[in-house]
Amino acid sequence: xxxxxxxxxxxxxxxxxxxxxxxxxxxxxxxxxxxxxxxxxxxxxxxxxxxxxxxxxxxxxxxxxxxxxxxxxxxxxxxxxxxxxxxxxxxxxxxxxxxxxxxxxxxxxxxxxxxxxxxxxxxxxxx
Numbered sequence: 001x002x003x004x005x006x007x008x009x010x011x012x013x014x015x016x017x018x019x020x021x022x023x024x025x026x027x028x029x030x031x032x033x034x035x036x037x038x039x040x041x042x043x044x045x046x047x048x049x050x051x052x053x054x055x056x057x058x059x060x061x062x063x064x065x066x067x068x069x070x071x072x073x074x075x076x077x078x079x080x081x082x083x084x085x086x087x088x089x090x091x092x093x094x095x096x097x098x099x100x101x102x103x104x105x106x107x108x109x110x111x112x113x114x115x116x117x118x119x120x121x122x123x124x125x126x127x
Contacts, residue, residue, distance in 0.1 A: 003125050005030035007053030012036070012043040012069065013087070014061040018110075022056060022087070025114045029121070040064025044072055047079045054121060059088035059095065067099060074103040083124040087112075 009031055013019045019036045026034050035050070037043035039061055047055070055073065057066040064072075066086055074080050083105045088095065091109045099107055105124035108116065 003122055004053065006033055007031070008033045008035065008050060009054045009056065010035050010037060010043060010046060010052045012038075012040065012055065012057035012061070012066065014038050014058065018058065018087075022117075025117050028114045029118050040066070040069035040072070043069055044076075047073065047082065048076075052082055054083045054085065054125060056085045056087060059086055059090070059099075067095075067102065070099065070102050070104055085120055085124050 009026060011019050011022045011026075011034060013022070013036070016038075023034050023036070035046060037046055041064055043055070043057065057069055059066040066088075070084055070086065073082060073084060084103070085106045085108060086099050086104045087108045087110060089110045096107055106120040108120050
């Protein structure tokens, strides 16, 4: 399935270097319409203002984790259907299971390549 490169994407990470890395990878894949938020609360606020085609969120953030953000997104009718990819440095099975139960569309373990990101985006947006 072809993913629309003009769709707006929200990158959520409290580590600005990671935001830049993901933004660069997205740019390599042709995505130019990329916003970012440094925490879950800021992400929710942005999602209420703008319809995103995809959210890529880190798991480990303060004060709201990526998992808590995912659960909040899935509980708000207007944004509940937004495709959501969780990014983490840990590949703990229990985290993957928890994220799947909470409604994550895909899961990426750091570090990852542009090709991996592309595959995960295509799968998440096809769901």
